[in-house]
Amino acid sequence: AQKVTQTQTSISVVEKTTVTMDCVYETRDSSYFLFWYKQTASGEIVFLIRQDSYKKENATVGHYSLNFQKPKSSIGLIITATQIEDSAVYFCAMREGNSAGNKLTFGIGTRVLVRP
């Protein structure tokens, strides 16, 4: 069964610095897809970035990048030049390649506070 673990419950950083958050996953599939979403204070859930397991290069979108360490089953999210509006709860999620229903399994989330 697939499982996603985020061990950091909350992180506080100063604006314009870099924040890194961890995520480890468990799967028996050789093919899988990893996603990061953020949930804002209003409850809105926004897709940020994706990593396909067969790709060696770390995905990058805007000021979001991933640290994909496949041997460690780890997919960390890095946010550079943080802004106040990056304050949110960040969820890591995984989808197995042979999932019949395309379901995503989510971690419990990491709350990030970006302060002035």
Place this chain on the structure above:
Amino acid sequence: GPKVLQIPSHQIIDMGQMVTLNCDPVSNHLYFYWYKQILGQQMEFLVNFYNGKVMEKSKLFKDQFSVERPDGSYFTLKIQPTALEDSAVYFCASSLDRGHNQAPLFGEGTRLSVL
């Protein structure tokens, strides 16, 4: 950009009553999902739906739950009868096709309070 709309944003009902949560997915999307989030916890998969059928459901998708999308209208989650433990935020999501690399778009959720 395209949005998934959920109606209502908050629903309060008495235990034992029936409730229907409505989702208006992105117009050309074909796959639809419901997730449940209890306050402070992760989102948990309930069910997904394609071509008029349930593709996969979790253990959380109890017998009291049902989903449908009659005639391409709202994608609905019905709970009958409701229980106290059904209190949560229910998120609808949709994706264009079953490509495993596709990130579903989520709605803003319906907060269900069962009293």
